[in-house]
Amino acid sequence: xxxxxxxxxxxxxxxxxxxxxxxxxxxxxxxxxxxxxxxxxxxxxxxxxxxxxxxxxxxxxxxxxxxxxxxxxxxxxxxxxxxxxxxxxxxxxxxxxxxxxxxxxxxxxxxxxxxxxxxxxxxxxxxxxxxxxxxxxxxxxxxxxxxxxxxxxxxxxxxxxxxxxxxxxxxxxxxxxxxxxxxxxxxxxxxxxxxxxxxxxxxxxxxxxxxxxxxxxxxxxxxxxxxxxxxxxxxxxxxxxxxxxxxxxxxxxxxxxxxxxxxxxxxxxxxxxxxxxxxxxxxxxxxxxxxxxxxxxxxxxxxxxxxxxxxxxxxxxxxxxxxxxxxxxxxxxxxxxxxxxxxxxxxxxxxxxxxxx
Amino acid sequence: xxxxxxxxxxxxxxxxxxxxxxxxxxxxxxxxxxxxxxxxxxxxxxxxxxxxxxxxxxxxxxxxxxxxxxxxxxxxxxxxxxxxxxxxxxxxxxxxxxxxxxxxxxxxxxxxxxxxxxxxxxxxxxxxxxxxxxxxxxxxxxxxxxxxxxxxxxxxxxxxxxxxxxxxxxxxxxxxxxxxxxxxxxxxxxxxxxxxxxxxxxxxxxxxxxxxxxxxxxxxxxxxxxxxxxxxxxxxxxxxxxxxxxxxxxxxxxxxxxxxxxxxxxxxxxxxxxxxxxxxxxxxxxxxxxxxxxxxxxxxxxxxxxxxxxxxxxxxxxxxxxx
Numbered sequence: 280x281x282x283x284x285x286x287x288x289x290x291x292x293x294x295x296x297x298x299x300x301x302x303x304x305x306x307x308x309x310x311x312x313x314x315x316x317x318x319x320x321x322x323x324x325x326x327x328x329x330x331x332x333x334x335x336x337x338x339x340x341x342x343x344x345x346x347x348x349x350x351x352x353x354x355x356x357x358x359x360x361x362x363x364x365x366x367x368x369x370x371x372x373x374x375x376x377x378x379x380x381x382x383x384x385x386x387x388x389x390x391x392x393x394x395x396x397x398x399x400x401x402x403x404x405x406x407x408x409x410x411x412x413x414x415x416x417x418x419x420x421x422x423x424x425x426x427x428x429x430x431x432x433x434x435x436x437x438x439x440x441x442x443x444x445x446x447x448x449x450x451x452x453x454x455x456x457x458x459x460x461x462x463x464x465x466x467x468x469x470x471x472x473x474x475x476x477x478x479x480x481x482x483x484x485x486x487x488x489x490x491x492x493x494x495x496x497x498x499x500x501x502x503x504x505x506x507x508x509x510x511x512x513x514x515x516x517x518x519x520x521x522x523x524x525x526x527x528x529x530x531x532x533x534x535x536x537x538x539x540x541x542x543x544x545x546x547x548x549x550x551x552x553x554x555x556x557x558x559x560x561x562x563x564x565x566x567x568x569x570x571x572x573x574x575x576x577x578x579x580x581x582x583x584x585x586x587x588x589x590x591x592x593x594x595x596x597x598x599x600x601x602x603x604x605x606x607x608x609x610x611x612x613x614x615x616x617x618x619x620x621x622x623x624x625x626x627x628x629x630x631x632x633x634x635x636x
Numbered sequence: 637x638x639x640x641x642x643x644x645x646x647x648x649x650x651x652x653x654x655x656x657x658x659x660x661x662x663x664x665x666x667x668x669x670x671x672x673x674x675x676x677x678x679x680x681x682x683x684x685x686x687x688x689x690x691x692x693x694x695x696x697x698x699x700x701x702x703x704x705x706x707x708x709x710x711x712x713x714x715x716x717x718x719x720x721x722x723x724x725x726x727x728x729x730x731x732x733x734x735x736x737x738x739x740x741x742x743x744x745x746x747x748x749x750x751x752x753x754x755x756x757x758x759x760x761x762x763x764x765x766x767x768x769x770x771x772x773x774x775x776x777x778x779x780x781x782x783x784x785x786x787x788x789x790x791x792x793x794x795x796x797x798x799x800x801x802x803x804x805x806x807x808x809x810x811x812x813x814x815x816x817x818x819x820x821x822x823x824x825x826x827x828x829x830x831x832x833x834x835x836x837x838x839x840x841x842x843x844x845x846x847x848x849x850x851x852x853x854x855x856x857x858x859x860x861x862x863x864x865x866x867x868x869x870x871x872x873x874x875x876x877x878x879x880x881x882x883x884x885x886x887x888x889x890x891x892x893x894x895x896x897x898x899x900x901x902x903x904x905x906x907x908x909x910x911x912x913x914x915x916x917x918x919x920x921x922x923x924x925x926x927x928x929x930x931x932x933x934x935x936x937x938x939x940x941x942x943x944x945x946x947x948x949x950x951x952x953x954x955x956x957x958x959x
Contacts, residue, residue: 330862330863331859331862350867351862352863352866352870354863357864358859358860358863360856360859361856362854362856364854364856364860365860366875366879368879377861377864377874378864381861381864381866381874382865425860428864429864429865
């Protein structure tokens with residue numbers, strides 16, 4: 280236990296609930312990603328943890344101490360902002376040693392610590408540069424070094440990669456993760472990029488409309504999504520609407536077998552999700568979930584080939600690693616697709632869509 | 637046919653540019669230059685002229701007016717610094733009033749930029765509207781407010797505040813500062829009233845000048861400082877003030893130069909011995925002394941003084957930028 284714990288946190292702006300009843304415990308020394316679409320409340324939650332916003336209800340505690348109303352400057356939480364928020368009037372070294380200077384650390388000692396941190400982020404040659412002379416990636420490193428200077432109890436990062444280009448972002452994700460593992464500091468990263476969350480995090484908290492949809496390891500979240508939102512937001516999925524019939528699911532005149540059998544009442548409206556890479560175009564013996572299909576579109580996306588199909592239960596996309604299947608597909612080809620019973624996720628259909636269905 | 641048409645168009649367009657625009661801009665430039673430069677050139681030229689006793693003045697080239705400003709008319713027999721002293725009061729009032737206006741407008745503007753858009757708009761409209769009040773109108777208001785018979789001194793007396801000040805010994809302190817006569821407090825005439833009114837006069841300008849810089853101030857800078865252990869005062873001194881240092885200096889300078897030319901406020905509130913060069917210029921040109929060349933010389937010196945201050949500030953700004 281790092282001891283950072285949120286209990287029933289809520290934040291309202293007028294009638295809008297930005298964060299709604301969130302309770303989370305953060306593992307000590309672990310990296311947790313708060314992941315969700317824009318406006319899901321993840322940044323607001325992070326700002327409440329940092330002390331920059333007051334929760335409307337609930338409590339935040341660190342090592343058993345209630346810090347809900349503790350001012351931000353007394354929390355000792357390092358934070359990296361989306362815009363990096365580096366001080367333009369200070370050079371790189373003075374930016375990094377800011378927290379120490381504020382705390383009254385002797386100048387020489389603060390400068391030595393700044394040098395140590397700049398070494399850590401491989402920027403020691405830039406100590407005397409002005410912030411305006413740095414590139415985006417360098418600024419981000421300075422922001423990270425600066426937030427670590429006070430040896431924070433918790434390290435918070437708000438969309439730290441969003442200002443970087445795609446290539447640099449990939450490198451920085453790995454670098455940040457290695458740095459975090461080396462320092463063993465409890466870290467919370469806000470991101471809307473699932474790839475970023477999967478690359479860096481020990482644990483992912485998927486949020487939507489102010490609520491936590493699911494918390495778990497990246498593998499759990501991907502392979503065992505708890506609801507249709509998580510299945511849709513993390514990775515790609517094919518969705519089909521049906522109703523429960525004897526533990527299986529009926530879609531029109533087809534009955535799809537699911538394993539384990541769906542635990543819903545008979546006739547309940549449900550939504551099925553199948554990952555594109557789980558659907559199988561090679562011949563299999565599972566004839567119950569074998570559907571005729573026609574190829575409507577094919578595209579190669581780097582190492583993966585996406586094959587779009589028209590089937591009796593609706594359209595779907597099947598993904599193959601190029602090395603896995605070298606059979607050529609052409610638009611108009613007739614073939615069969617199998618949805619393995621174990622790869623079908625069954626979720627209750629969202630209430631607002633039941634009437635329409 | 638189409639090709640020919642197209643070539644006609646491409647040739648015609650630059651020709652039109654050559655024929656029309658440069659001449660137009662030359663004429664415009666000449667008019668603007670004439671309007672801007674002529675009055676200055678005239679004032680500078682007149683400042684070298686000489687007064688004709690009992691008449692007006694005549695063109696000449698003499699340094700006598702400048703000499704009179706710095707060492708007095710009777711030099712070398714006698715040296716007086718009356719006019720230099722007036723210049724000193726011009727600077728003294730303007731510097732303190734400009735600094736006071738910026739210092740008080742700064743926290744107000746900073747808090748204003750933290751308000752909702754609607755609140756900000758309402759305040760800005762109100763402040764812009766107050767700019768329409770003329771100096772004469774404002775000075776008249778303050779004249780009544782500070783007058784001995786009907787203003788604050790009377791309120792002090794009737795409310796018993798004067799007696800309280802006398803009992804606590806503060807009255808003697810106010811007398812030392814020139815803010816009380818033997819019977820009651822008095823604000824007219826005093827440096828206090830002069831500076832206060834000047835400051836009041838330019839306060840809305842200070843807000844308008846500081847508003848753009850403060851509203852652009854990235855809020856994440858102050859938040860970053862907070863997460864690094866800086867309390868509100870530290871955030872102000874280590875982040876906000878250094879970030880908006882240049883706009884603060886700029887606003888102070890602009891108000892200072894503006895206040896150097898204050899006339900009505902000084903005439904009404906400053907003691908006769910503490911009048912400024914701006915007042916002396918008016919007296920020389922239109923008022924009692926009627927000596928246009930000497931008035932022009934004083935105006936030139938006032939202008940040069942302001943220019944020196946602006947140049948000095950420019951050097952300071954450059955130096956702080958390169959640090």
